[in-house]
Amino acid sequence: MEQIDALSPAELGARQTAAGLGIEAAGVTFTVYNEGLGIDRSWPFDIVPRVIARQEWDRIEAGLLQRLTALNHFIDDVYGDQRIVAAGLVPQEIISQSRDFRPECRGVHPRHDIWAHICGSDLVRDSDGTMYVLEDNLRVPSGVSYVLENRLITKRVFGELFAHQSILPVDAYPERLRRILASLTEVDDPVIAVLTPGIFNSAYFEHSFLARAMGVPLVEGRDLLVGDDDRVMLRTVEGLVQVDVIYRRVDDLYLDPEVFNPDSTLGTPGLMRAWTAGNVAMANAPGTGVADDKVVYSYVPDMIRYYLGEEAILPNVATYRCGKNSDLAFVLDHLDELVIKPANESGGYGIVIGPASTAAELTDCAAQIRADPRNFVAQPVISLSTVPTLVGDHLEPRHVDLRPFTLLGGESYVTCGGLTRVARTAGSLIVNSSQGGGSKDTWIVDTEAGSGRSAGRVPTSIDLTTLEGDRSTPRHADPASTKRTSDSKETR
């Protein structure tokens, strides 16, 4: 940070411009939907990196793996014996009424009993320094390609900073993803494909990026064919080639017109037959969305206790379930102080932020909740932490969140850092790229290794006061990690 602070406004501006040109030349884009037209926009990127100490990251990583492991136990249980219901922890109707509960998946046993192989959790840091899990994205989370692209650009723009820091690399992701996908089948040297809805999907850039980086074909539903023998075949110029693993970026309901939406042209008829017969593995498995329901989210700490016998390393944000009468009354009384979320939306759609809403909007919101209480939750407003962000030619604080990616299969992996999304305007809490948010490179800095490497050269050039989570002792942190956090202060 000192090095960044030392740069003149003109220099900062020049580097931001260079980064912008790099993004355009590389064609890093995302698609915004506006009045029915998809517009390919260049990826909004802020050059000032966000820095998190490795000591804190180790704890987050453990927390993410713990969480994804428990969620997978839960999904496997939901489509199996539903022991957690029998144990009285999660009401049956919460599961059966979840929009993404798929009865078709009951009795299926994916390899390793793992259903959600790729998870993109949203983490937020509150003003007290605690890192909370805000959402578990278990359906088709996107953003990881931007983590890799952001790093490439930062390396180019701030190459000199990498010389004196031990910044953990992020580029292993595609290879780790490929290995985990390959671990989902018993076939040696399996044929893997990335299934995309097509070029009009907002994340097409990422689908194509990952397919290229893994060296596997990027396919659409019409490229696949499921025969009477329930095998999935790929149409190639050589003829039909059997596919063993599909990394699908198509939503459940569009996967297979035989089973789900009969009008879907994005999927392939028979895919579910092939999957239930065990002839093809799918990541994530169909039906994982049941654990992505925001009501189900509120039970995750209970799941961790029930399935793993552990306490959650990463806390949930307090969540009121409107389906519960006492919670409903409280929520309706305090609408203007809470964030109201539909249970089954993503991308920030349908969210009502109480303090930022008009009386009319809140009345409308209350009516929607009363009509379908099961499908709403409410949470206190988290005052997202801020990080320095380039505005014009100087730095200003902007609110951020963080989306790391966790992989689980025959092995496990957590990205070193993740996608930091940053609000564009002062005070705004909206970080979604579909709603004007930008992104930052996220550095997990090994301060111990860093000071070792630079001994006798330059003093550690990242000022630890700018590290996040250091300003106060995390409220929910376990004693061990609190100790590590204070250790890291001393290394300064």
Place this chain on the structure above:
Amino acid sequence: MLLSRTAEDLYWLGRHVERAESVARIVNEHTTLLVDLPVDVESDWAALLNITGSEAGFSERYDQRGETEVITFLMADVGNPGSVLRSVNSARENLRVSRQMVPRAGWECLNRLHMTATEATAGCTVRTRRMDVTETIIGSCQQLAGILAGTMSRDHAYRFWELGRLVERADMTTRVLDVRAGTLMSAAAPSSHPPADRSPYEDVRWLGVLRSVAAQNMYQRSASTSVQGGGVVAFLLDDAHFPRSVAHCADEIERTLEQLPARTEPLEAVEVLRTMIAERPGDDLTAEELHLQVELLQDALALVHASLCTAYFGLAEVAPTRGAAATV
């Protein structure tokens, strides 16, 4: 492993790029020809519509058949599936979904071509602009072909791009012969006019036929005779070495097919085409005879195209193979 869909995209990329280049060239040549002809010779802009086979499409969209309308329709009208602008747009759409198959420089080159075509084709109604723009477009198409020829691996992906170009090129050569040479031959059977008696404009027009397919220099080098009807027809149909002759395209299609996973129908279709060229009745034909000949050739080319679609892009049931993907 090459997806059938990607193979189809690359094939169409080849066809669209080749079409943009050919149409730009015939527009350029026709404009040049006009300069050589006396003002009272009717400049038949509608001939360009015949060559591109777009008479009907044009009549639906325009009332007048003047230079402005025809040039706009051929260069800048996205409502015309054969226009330069539409072909470039389509080529870009084809490559957008298959760009991982080609070197990055190829994508960038097509992007620049797309920008040029978008900005400049509408200005082609002005003759001086027209020459610059058509030459830039021809040059960009050739640049893309050069980038791919120089830096793209010779795998199946490259072969489908090549097939698209060859089929489109052979098709355009037959169309130019049919319309341009046909017009000349119906004016007067060449045998009845010894060279000395011919109108000077006839020579110019025959040169125009050659220039429409960029064949003038190579024809002169190979023929070492004056430009005359039968020789031009023979050259454009059956020269073994000129890359835009129908016979040469057929040879190249066959050679390319032999490197692809074996399918009988496309090879049979190209054999029909070759037989038809080899056993044609002669080259000093009447316009009607030539027209008939060209129609047969175009049917054969349509068969080559259709058999490629069924054999490689279609839903044809082929015996399932595991691991066949390893062989490129």
